[in-house]
Amino acid sequence: MPDKTIDYDQPVFVAGHAGLAGSAIARRLRGEGFRKVIGVRSAELELRDSDRTWEFMAAHRPQIVVLAAARVGGIAANNAHPADFLSDNLRIQVSVMDAARRLGVPRLLFLGSSCIYPKHAPQPIRESTLLTGPLEQTNEAYAVAKIAGITQVRAVRRQDGLAWISAMPTNLYGPGDNFHPEHSHVLPGLIRRFHEAAESGAASVTVWGSGAPRREFLHADDLAAACTTLLRHYDDDDPINVGTGSDLSIAELASLIAEVTGYRGEIVFDPSRPDGTPRKVLDVSRMTALGWRPTIGLVEGIAATYKWFLDNRETVRG
Template identity: 60%
Template structure:
């Protein structure tokens, strides 16, 4: 049997947080203990950079080796010991189409375990506010464009990433359920396509922007005369620099407390052809671009409606060109050795 007084303390602490937590300002106390889950990834590392830049001095960071978020007892013990005041949940198992099709059980089970353990332990150990981060893939395959938040659960998902998407939808609903039942301040943000430092530049498993950057760089180094790109170049895509997302995360933690999840996008579209030409220019590849139109284009358009966030007062600051220059500089310093 555990100490009953400890349970009473937890109950009183949680009651205080549920009553007064949403009134606490995120930015007012730079010594507040903040747990950033997934701090080594593309998103988590950007959030850590942003928080440190703002002067936060008490970040709680754990690598996967130090804390396996899929293990309930380990997560419970961590929260009981550390007692963070704020939690930003950026940890997830992520991957492209091939990985999702090959390991569907991993994508649904690992993400569900991470979310359930962190969200539940956060609530029960008195965390004032939690932000859960998802992905634009939560929306139906044929959602209206631009995609509003209320398009969620209005149609079938894209089959190639439904396992990951179902887990992320469950995370949104879990935050909403804890808010409804316990009046606890758990919110969700859904970013669009992200890029920037610490992106995945793997030659086969990376997304379109880092893949193009690597291919143009390697072609430049080899002195190749052309680079072949799949499709027609006509599909429209939206991109957001991960440092802009980190800025939005801080804004949401400070300024938003509501039941609905919030889209976080740039609001600007670019064709894959325009993107390829821009990456080619930033990298300095002077050869020719060849489009292999026998290969599929994918979804014609995928744009998120981020007007709700804009109405609250947040808009992105980093242009696509500036963001690409920044990303290529990081690539040269960290990937291309």
């Protein structure tokens, strides 16, 4: 969809606009001149309810939909509630996409996850490795739901000819993240843990796993910029990776967060806890070929996220 065809007065529905990714995408769309960015909180609209979702979307008639709504969580949450992660995400995706299809929405961007790829995929991970091997068991249910979303996008493209697309972000972080001590992803979880340890003067902080797995992290604002690039310039059946193309070990990440939060004690690793996938870094060559590059460095991004955490301690989730 080239720039010249975009009508900045057309309604854009960001499903999940209050979440980490969705809020960044909504901000970016407004900042780029879109004047009718629509969002609704889950307390007002349960996206798992297909009838209510249809009524909402039929009333607003969006011409672009960004499907960023999802039930998300770290290893502990995925391990403890796999049936909920599978069911909730399938229902959200089908509800929103069925309504969009019924309306004939010409442009939809579905956000998946890098966890869709096989546990032992060659690194960096290319989009072509999808469905070529077994998934990581700790988040298999969530990954299967996201793979179903990709399949639904492809099916609608093939059957209805609509220019729907899928993007697979790497691990996200940033303002508005979930800092829950048990149900967060690794980066915000460590921010909270090291902050509290620094406050209390704890002698040590225990980090799950061996510290050896390597992960890639992308600031939510960089993802938002990628999404607007995709809405303008990408139209393909295949999902496209969005990441930085670089990674670091969990041990290195822990040391970095300890430094940012001012924690000076010992960092202890617990290898009895699951490590997850040994390494996960995305091949982002197809994304960068569109002219997009991440602009927020990891140290800068963690420092800004920590500041947001401090400024919002009274209302932060968890």
